[in-house]
Amino acid sequence: MCMEDYEGQLDDTEHDVNFGGGAWRVKKGSMVVARGHKRGTLYMTTSYQDTIVVVENAKQTKLWHCRWGHMSEKGMKLMIENGALPDLKTVDHQMCESCILGKQKQASFSNGGREPKSEKLELVHNDGWGPSPVASLGGS
Numbered sequence: 001m002c003m004e005d006y007e008g009q010l011d012d013t014e015h016d017v018n019f020g021g022g023a024w025r026v027k028k029g030s031m032v033v034a035r036g037h038k039r040g041t042l043y044m045t046t047s048y049q050d051t052i053v054v055v056e057n058a059k060q061t062k063l064w065h066c067r068w069g070h071m072s073e074k075g076m077k078l079m080i081e082n083g084a085l086p087d088l089k090t091v092d093h094q095m096c097e098s099c100i101l102g103k104q105k106q107a108s109f110s111n112g113g114r115e116p117k118s119e120k121l122e123l124v125h126n127d128g129w130g131p132s133p134v135a136s137l138g139g140s
Helices: 006-012 049-067 073-081 097-103
Strands: 016-020 023-028 031-039 042-046
Touching (some): 049 073
Antiparallel strands (some): 016 023, 031 042
């Protein structure tokens, strides 16, 4: 699943988010990345246009990355060059948790000192599962 958790990403990238005194701001180190003020019960954004474009481009990159089956950054750049992604001008590819989890390797099981089998079907592995707690489309 390709889900985005912006609050967690801000924290993971060491951004500091402050609310108070009728205003809010996001800082990275000493640089203010975004800020705004409170109007009623809502916090409004006061941001420069180029900042919004950068954020929007990152969102579009993430969206197309997910739509194309978690395509690599190199593949996405190639598609932009060929005009296959008209909404995207540049690739601003961020870390994708699904891609990282998919590339992790599992340790293989030991054979427990057993000799390899010489005949077909001498040793059969089965991965049984069920019954399913969710009914199928047919109702069974």
